Amino acid sequence: MKNTQIQRLIETIIIATLGGYLFNIASLPLPWLLGALTFVMLWQGFTKREASLPGSIKNAGLIIIGIYFGLYFTAETFQTIWPYFLPYILLTCVLILASIMLGVMVTKWIAVDKITSIFASIPGGLTEMTIASEALHAKSAFVVIFQTIRLMTVLFTIPTAMTYFFSEEAHAATGHAAESVAVGGWSYLWFIIPVLIAILVRNKIPAGIIIGALGVTAVMNVSPIELAAVPPFLMNAGQVMIGASLGKNILFRDLKKGGKYCLVYFGLSLAIIIIAFGLGTLLANFTTLNYATAILSIAPGGLFEMVLTAYNVGGDPAVVSALQLTRILVIVTGVPPLIGWWYGKRRT
Numbered sequence: 001m002k003n004t005q006i007q008r009l010i011e012t013i014i015i016a017t018l019g020g021y022l023f024n025i026a027s028l029p030l031p032w033l034l035g036a037l038t039f040v041m042l043w044q045g046f047t048k049r050e051a052s053l054p055g056s057i058k059n060a061g062l063i064i065i066g067i068y069f070g071l072y073f074t075a076e077t078f079q080t081i082w083p084y085f086l087p088y089i090l091l092t093c094v095l096i097l098a099s100i101m102l103g104v105m106v107t108k109w110i111a112v113d114k115i116t117s118i119f120a121s122i123p124g125g126l127t128e129m130t131i132a133s134e135a136l137h138a139k140s141a142f143v144v145i146f147q148t149i150r151l152m153t154v155l156f157t158i159p160t161a162m163t164y165f166f167s168e169e170a171h172a173a174t175g176h177a178a179e180s181v182a183v184g185g186w187s188y189l190w191f192i193i194p195v196l197i198a199i200l201v202r203n204k205i206p207a208g209i210i211i212g213a214l215g216v217t218a219v220m221n222v223s224p225i226e227l228a229a230v231p232p233f234l235m236n237a238g239q240v241m242i243g244a245s246l247g248k249n250i251l252f253r254d255l256k257k258g259g260k261y262c263l264v265y266f267g268l269s270l271a272i273i274i275i276a277f278g279l280g281t282l283l284a285n286f287t288t289l290n291y292a293t294a295i296l297s298i299a300p301g302g303l304f305e306m307v308l309t310a311y312n313v314g315g316d317p318a319v320v321s322a323l324q325l326t327r328i329l330v331i332v333t334g335v336p337p338l339i340g341w342w343y344g345k346r347r348t
Helices: 002-025 031-047 055-070 075-106 114-121 126-135 140-165 167-172 176-180 185-201 208-221 232-249 252-258 261-285 291-298 303-313 317-347
Strands: none
Touching: 002 031, 002 232, 031 140, 031 232, 055 185, 055 208, 055 232, 055 303, 055 317, 075 114, 075 261, 075 291, 075 317, 114 126, 114 140, 114 261, 114 317, 126 140, 126 317, 140 232, 140 252, 140 261, 140 291, 140 303, 185 208, 208 303, 208 317, 252 261, 261 291, 291 303, 291 317, 303 317
């Protein structure tokens, strides 16, 4: 039994690495992440062999990425985002409201209840929205399926679109983090602290594993401590770990369960992405943020995916990290109670 699991783990890692390598050769957006995701998903779907990848490997990848982008934070970063905080909260609320309205609107033509549709539409993270939907007695199985559709839509459209529109910035973007920190030596031992904190808070806050690593590294980076750079190969390995884990969880049979409704929520995801791009453009025009940073700060993707995209297209990963974290916290802490109150009120 153990030999079979080890064999499948090795197969999964080989397939994921091959996918990342080929996507990288083809110069596709987020190659190591999307290549690993695509190859593992297709390999698992067509061969009917279940991919094997322990959650600890995904967590290791998230910690690596969290530390990497935590190194982008400087004292100036916090000064930069403060003036944009209230405008960003306002635009985030507009995006949330638009997602709720679209989620409710489609229920007029399809046989999905409103609460399920709302949680399937809101860009708050698959796990977080599924758990929140269960508390309000929504059909969590549908939430998982439709949130998966949203995640796939975001992953394969936003990085591609951003790379196309900001190709010049993408070519100009170089290893900023590597230039600003020390390399090698005993400095690497400092990373034990964010690793331990990330593990401790992984189940206590939304996206805790990456937020813990990123947040602690950011605080350490603005302190007098000299931190080492994360080697590029380790950064790529982290992306492969996460991509393989995401691909493993996207099953053809789950997508089939959603049936024709998958197309509906695919269209809904595109509509929300377009609205987010508009709001991001608005934020850029009324602040000093560049377009790539502003759009990716509003974009309805996961924190990790949008920060990684910012890194690749010349945006500011530190600002995107801080603002995306704000969006996640607003959605996770504010939306479920609001929806529960609203529908509870209507039932009485």
